Amino acid sequence: MAPSALKVPNLRWILAFALFMAAFLNYTDRNVLGLLATTIQKDLNISNQEYASIINYFLIAYTIANLLSGRVVDKLGVRWSLIRQ
Numbered sequence: 001m002a003p004s005a006l007k008v009p010n011l012r013w014i015l016a017f018a019l020f021m022a023a024f025l026n027y028t029d030r031n032v033l034g035l036l037a038t039t040i041q042k043d044l045n046i047s048n049q050e051y052a053s054i055i056n057y058f059l060i061a062y063t064i065a066n067l068l069s070g071r072v073v074d075k076l077g078v079r080w081s082l083i084r085q
Helices: 011-035 037-044 048-076 078-084
Strands: none
Touching: 011 037, 011 048, 037 048, 048 078
8 A cells, every 4th residue: 555545534633633732832831931930939049030031031032933933834834844843
């Protein structure tokens, strides 16, 4: 049987669920920093200003990564980009 002839039942729903979970985990990961702020500050012994700087650097890096990954997806195409992850 040729590889192109293989059929996966409900493939679209599986892919939709995988994309939903990826988006949910990404959202949760970013928001958990706010919930753990006091714990992180105590563990690292940092002030509110230092914590805010760390979060700002994280968000700047996150924004740059999103911009760059968007360009990569535009060049490679959505299908190829999702396969290569």
